[in-house]
Amino acid sequence: MLLYDYFRSSAAYRVRIALALKGVPVERRFVHLLRDGGEQKQPAYLAKNPQGLVPALELDDGTVLTQSLAIIDYLEALQPEPRLIPADPIRAARARAAALAIACDAHPLGNLRVVSYLQQQLGQSERAVLDWRRHWASLGLEAVEALIRPAPFCFCVTPTIADVCLAPHVFYAERFGVSLDPYPNIRAVAAVCAEHPAFQAAHPAAQPDAAEAAAGP
Numbered sequence: 001m002l003l004y005d006y007f008r009s010s011a012a013y014r015v016r017i018a019l020a021l022k023g024v025p026v027e028r029r030f031v032h033l034l035r036d037g038g039e040q041k042q043p044a045y046l047a048k049n050p051q052g053l054v055p056a057l058e059l060d061d062g063t064v065l066t067q068s069l070a071i072i073d074y075l076e077a078l079q080p081e082p083r084l085i086p087a088d089p090i091r092a093a094r095a096r097a098a099a100l101a102i103a104c105d106a107h108p109l110g111n112l113r114v115v116s117y118l119q120q121q122l123g124q125s126e127r128a129v130l131d132w133r134r135h136w137a138s139l140g141l142e143a144v145e146a147l148i149r150p151a152p153f154c155f156c157v158t159p160t161i162a163d164v165c166l167a168p169h170v171f172y173a174e175r176f177g178v179s180l181d182p183y184p185n186i187r188a189v190a191a192v193c194a195e196h197p198a199f200q201a202a203h204p205a206a207q208p209d210a211a212e213a214a215a216g217p
């Protein structure tokens, strides 16, 4: 399988964590979201994912899956262990709720195309865009803080889909200067995730395209 990836993409980071947790090997192709006007908007990538977003997962028969949570559902069906959706229906619903609070409610508002539109089409300043990012990232953290019950991961002794979505959101929030001080539950879970080898392997700083970006102009 081939993962179309970008080191700083929260959505791709979710898929990298799920792949690492399940021990599913993939090849990777890096789609640089900023280079040459955005490689995600170029015809070669749009042929894979017409939505022009990463991640995408190309299967060995050429089928392309898009949307991080749909890709993670596929991985869960392909390789059920370790489970990312708890067996208990209430816990499963809660883990999904935390994941969706991040992936559907908070993350899209900080996405590159959204903030580029704010700046380039609506003439908002860098400062206003930073405030925007922090505001929506914080609301996402508030929502998750109230939902999770660290055990020591969000809901269980092992990571679930909630942790898979939370770690990238924490990375994003901290990158833009949001403090985790008001969120003790999230701080506890983030610390446990930071010690877990799958989360470490998936971290943006550990990706080959991060090194390339650092070495670039």
Ligand SMILES: N[C@@H](CCC(=O)N[C@@H](CS)C(=O)NCC(=O)O)C(=O)O
Residues within 6 Å of the ligand: 008, 009, 010, 011, 012, 033, 038, 040, 052, 053, 054, 055, 066, 067, 068, 069, 103, 111, 112, 113, 114
């Ligand atoms: N809901 C999608 C979101 C994918 C997404 O927004 N990806 C971002 C990076 S995190 C992207 O490709 N942005 C490119 C752009 O905005 O042009 C998913 O979960 O896969």
